[in-house]
Amino acid sequence: MSMPVLSVRNIEKSFGGIRAVNGVSFDVHKGEILGLIGPNGSGKSTLFNCILGQLPPDGGDVSVNGRNVSGMRASDLNRLGVGRTFQQLSVFPKMSVLDNIILAGQEHHGSMLSRLFGPGDAGLTAEAEKLIAFFRLSHLRDTLAGSLSYGQQKLVDAAMAFMAGPSLVLLDEPAGGVNLTMLAGLKERLTAYNAEHGTTFVVIEHNMEFVMSLCTRIIVLSEGSIIAEGTPDEIRANQAVIDAYLGG
């Protein structure tokens, strides 16, 4: 099999006496949409933060496209082609949709460099315009992000993670708080992006219907450990998963 886009080995993280992540290992291959699910407190966010350089793990390794990135800062990971969305929205409310997405690209290129050497803007506006069209936000291009509906802001937030053509995108509860109509659109656009670009996704999500229909494979965490892994159909039928959710 080809080299994994993301390889996670024996990640461990405790907070005081709480073992939030307890030796988690998995690989994600090019083009996969991997769902990471589990009851509240099962360690999903902590694992994401360890992978993304937001929290130092107590042990373990993370590789992206064969390169060991353990301990690397989030901004450097971003430059290596790792995009992310946050559970909490990261849009700037007083900036337009277009400017928010451009800013996400400036962070990628290094804002000083793009300011110094971008007579135009190093192609960022054109790239942002493409993403705005792709996520069907063209009618909101110049609207202040703060005046959008929550669901629309989640779409902008998602678009921001795709600036600079990442090879891996980690999405933290993309469906959280999004209404049903917007949800269908979000899933359709993410699926289309994955199909067109072969981008690999890892998705944390509580909305089961969304995650089961979006993902090609699911990993289930409970109390910091992987208790099941398989296709959405296999996971739906897995007794250990059902028990973990009922007990949780």
Ligand SMILES: Nc1ncnc2c1ncn2[C@@H]1O[C@H](COP(=O)(O)OP(=O)(O)OP(=O)(O)O)[C@@H](O)[C@H]1O
């Ligand atoms: N900064 C922290 N300090 C202390 N304990 C923490 C911290 N962050 C997480 N924990 C604990 O670690 C465990 C795992 O939490 P985590 O947020 O990773 O789970 P989760 O699966 O993402 O939960 P949720 O689905 O509710 O977001 C929980 O027991 C939580 O209380």
